[in-house]
Amino acid sequence: MLGKVVSMVESQVMVEARSLRKDYGSTLAVDDVSFQVSRGEVVGFLGPNGAGKSTTMKMLTGYLSPTAGSAYVGGLDVAADPIAAKTKIGYLPESAPLYDDMMVAEFLRYVADIRRVDGATRRERLETICGRCGLNDVLGKNVGQLSKGYRQRVGLAQAMVHDPDLLILDEPTSGLDPNQIVEIRALIRELGSEKTVILSTHILPEVQASCDRIIIISGGKLVADASPEMLSGGDGASVVRVSVKGDAPAESIFAGVAGVRDVTVLGGEPGGQAFRLRSVSGEDPREAIFRAAVDNGLVLLDLHREQVSLEETFRQLTTTEDGAHA
Ligand SMILES: Nc1ncnc2c1ncn2[C@@H]1O[C@H](COP(=O)(O)OP(=O)(O)O)[C@@H](O)[C@H]1O
Numbered sequence: 001m002l003g004k005v006v007s008m009v010e011s012q013v014m015v016e017a018r019s020l021r022k023d024y025g026s027t028l029a030v031d032d033v034s035f036q037v038s039r040g041e042v043v044g045f046l047g048p049n050g051a052g053k054s055t056t057m058k059m060l061t062g063y064l065s066p067t068a069g070s071a072y073v074g075g076l077d078v079a080a081d082p083i084a085a086k087t088k089i090g091y092l093p094e095s096a097p098l099y100d101d102m103m104v105a106e107f108l109r110y111v112a113d114i115r116r117v118d119g120a121t122r123r124e125r126l127e128t129i130c131g132r133c134g135l136n137d138v139l140g141k142n143v144g145q146l147s148k149g150y151r152q153r154v155g156l157a158q159a160m161v162h163d164p165d166l167l168i169l170d171e172p173t174s175g176l177d178p179n180q181i182v183e184i185r186a187l188i189r190e191l192g193s194e195k196t197v198i199l200s201t202h203i204l205p206e207v208q209a210s211c212d213r214i215i216i217i218s219g220g221k222l223v224a225d226a227s228p229e230m231l232s233g234g235d236g237a238s239v240v241r242v243s244v245k246g247d248a249p250a251e252s253i254f255a256g257v258a259g260v261r262d263v264t265v266l267g268g269e270p271g272g273q274a275f276r277l278r279s280v281s282g283e284d285p286r287e288a289i290f291r292a293a294v295d296n297g298l299v300l301l302d303l304h305r306e307q308v309s310l311e312e313t314f315r316q317l318t319t320t321e322d323g324a325h326a
C-alpha cells in the first residue's frame with residue numbers, strides 16, 4: 001500500500017511493521033499492527049498489560065516469527081535476514097538475560113564476543129559504553145550483586161555493545177525506584193539523541209517524559225499513533241462541560257449544535273443535567289452552545305472548557321467497550 005512512499009523515504013525509515021500478527025494457539029496477541037519509525041525518533045509503545053507490546057517487540061527484533069506480516073529494520077526483512085538485521089538492533093528484553101556469576105566487565109566482554117565486536121575496537125567500544133551507562137564504579141562487581149537500577153544499566157550496555165542504530169527497550173524502567181527511574185529516563189533521552197529508540201511501557205508519564213511519538217496498542221491492535229501533544233487534545237478538538245437546569249431534552253439540542261461531534265451524559269447535577277461535549281477538530285463550540293441553550297430556553301448552570309489529558313485519551317482508547325474511536 002505504501003510501497004511508493006516507502007521507497008522514496010527509504011533512508012529515513014528505520015523500522016517498519018507491516019501487518020504484524022501473532023497467534024499463540026487460540027490467543028491472538030498481535031492483530032494487524034503496522035507502523036513506521038524514522039531514523040532518530042524516540043517512540044513510546046504504550047498499552048496496558050497483555051496488550052501485545054512484548055510480542056510486537058520480539059517480532060521486530062527477530063526473536064519471534066510473526067504468524068503473518070513482516071518487520072523491516074534498516075530496510076532488511078528481519079525474518080528473512082535475522083543475522084544482518086540483528087547487527088542493527090540493540091534489544092533490552094523485559095527481563096534482561098544477565099549472568100549473575102560474571103563480573104560486569106567480564107559479562108560485557110562476553111557479549112562483545114558474541115556480537116563479534118572486532119578485537120581492535122572492542123576495548124574502546126566497551127569503555128565508551130561503560131561511560132555512557134555509568135558503569136565504571138561497578139565493573140569489578142558480580143552482576144548478581146547489583147541493585148535493580150544498575151542491572152538495568154548493564155542491560156542497556158549489553159544492548160549497545162555492537163553500536164546498533166536502533167534500540168528496542170521493553171519496559172526499561174519497570175521495577176525501578178523513583179530515583180532510578182529518573183536516571184534511566186535521562187540515559188534513554190541521551191541515547192535518543194543519536195539512536196532510534198522504541199521503548200514500551202504501561203505507564204503513561206514514561207512516554208510523556210521521553211518520547212517524540214506515542215503508539216498505543218490495546219488488545220493486540222494499534223489504536224493510536226500520534227505525538228504526545230496530539231493525544232492530549234492538541235489536535236484542536238476541545239471538550240466542553242455543560243450543565244443545565246431541569247429535564248428539558250438538552251442532549252439532543254446539544255448534539256445538534258454546529259461544531260459538536262459527540263455528547264456524553266454525565267451524572268452529578270442535582271436538579272439538572274450535565275454533559276461533556278467534544279468538538280470537531282479546530283472548533284471552539286462554546287458560543288454556539290450558549291446560543292443553542294438560549295434559543296431553546298435552557299438555563300445554563302455551567303459552561304466551561306476542559307483540558308483533555310493524555311491519561312483520558314489513553315483510558316478511552318484502551319477501554320474495550322469503546323469502539324467509537326477512529
Ligand atoms: N508465550 C506465550 N504463550 C501464550 N500466550 C502468550 C505468550 N506470550 C504472551 N502471550 C499472551 O499474548 C498477549 C500479549 O502478551 P504480551 O505481548 O506479553 O503483552 P504486553 O507486553 O503488552 O504485556 C497476552 O494475552 C499474553 O497472555
Ligand SMILES: [Mg+2]
Binds near residue numbers: 053054094170171
Ligand atoms: Mg510486556
